[in-house]
Amino acid sequence: MASSSGTLASASSNRYAIIVAGGSGTRMGADRPKQFLELAGEPVLLHTLRRFADPVLSVVAIVLVLPADQFETWAQLCATYHIQLPHTVVAGGASRWASVRNGLAELASYPTGVVAVHDGVRPLTPVTVIENTYAAAATHGAAIAAVPPKDSVRGLSQQGSYALDRSRLRLVQTPQCFEINLLRRAYQLPELATFTDDASVVEDMHPIHLVAGDYCNLKITTPDDLLLAEALLRQQSAL
Ligand SMILES: Nc1ccn([C@@H]2O[C@H](COP(=O)(O)OP(=O)(O)OP(=O)(O)O)[C@@H](O)[C@H]2O)c(=O)n1
Numbered sequence: 001m002a003s004s005s006g007t008l009a010s011a012s013s014n015r016y017a018i019i020v021a022g023g024s025g026t027r028m029g030a031d032r033p034k035q036f037l038e039l040a041g042e043p044v045l046l047h048t049l050r051r052f053a054d055p056v057l058s059v060v061a062i063v064l065v066l067p068a069d070q071f072e073t074w075a076q077l078c079a080t081y082h083i084q085l086p087h088t089v090v091a092g093g094a095s096r097w098a099s100v101r102n103g104l105a106e107l108a109s110y111p112t113g114v115v116a117v118h119d120g121v122r123p124l125t126p127v128t129v130i131e132n133t134y135a136a137a138a139t140h141g142a143a144i145a146a147v148p149p150k151d152s153v154r155g156l157s158q159q160g161s162y163a164l165d166r167s168r169l170r171l172v173q174t175p176q177c178f179e180i181n182l183l184r185r186a187y188q189l190p191e192l193a194t195f196t197d198d199a200s201v202v203e204d205m206h207p208i209h210l211v212a213g214d215y216c217n218l219k220i221t222t223p224d225d226l227l228l229a230e231a232l233l234r235q236q237s238a239l
């Protein structure tokens with residue numbers, strides 16, 4: 001398939017990953033950014049990193065984006081938990097968008113391939129979801145994981161609220177995978193307040209293909225998510 005940059009993407013394209021963990025975790029309200037909190041005995045971010053380092057995926061470069069003042073924290077965690085999974089660390093920015101942009105700059109020497117952007121605080125992503133999203137992006141140029149809502153949904157209006165057709169809605173997750181030159185071009189444009197993820201940065205340039213995500217692919221946002229993640233992880237380990 002011809003990508004927007006005119007290069008060919010293929011199932012054998014080089015794969016890269018940018019794991020964004022540059023946030024401060026205000027909604028978690030913990031004494032540290034939530035990516036460093038313990039989940040089943042190990043830092044959240046280690047669980048996430050391990051998923052992308054799975055040899056099955058053949059990811060050739062992993063970039064971890066961390067808050068600029070937390071490099072030492074991560075170095076200490078690497079020593080404590082004997083983390084030897086290959087990765088490069090770069091400083092994040094004031095927003096998720098700025099953190100992704102910094103991560104992408106670290107991959108400047110790679111001319112072609114597919115890059116996954118993933119939240120460092122999604123530690124339970126099944127490797128099959130990651131594989132399927134990379135593969136779909138190699139074919140379609142841009143692919144993201146998403147799931148249908150399980151609940152009824154309503155929109156808000158000045159009069160109150162109104163029912164929405166949930167069959168037309170999807171809940172967006174990460175990973176979000178892109179032909180790398182497409183993502184580079186999208187991240188050269190100015191940041192908009194409407195950006196909530198990478199798909200929203202890219203979508204004016206290229207259609208976004210949806211891949212089946214997973215309800216277990218939680219984003220750790222508030223303390224209850226950590227409890228749920230712990231239970232899910234223990235169940236996965238027992239299988
Ligand atoms: N400046 C930022 C902000 C967010 N992120 C990352 O983007 C992901 C999703 O963001 P979110 O869950 O909102 O994390 P925080 O910004 O840390 O949380 P909060 O909004 O509660 O402060 C997280 O892995 C977070 O570390 C980032 O790399 N750089």
Ligand SMILES: C[C@](O)(CO)[C@H](O)COP(=O)(O)O
Nearest residue numbers: 096119172173174196197219
């Ligand atoms: C990228 C994301 O995880 C997709 O669901 C989400 O948009 C991040 O949102 P947040 O505002 O940073 O919680």
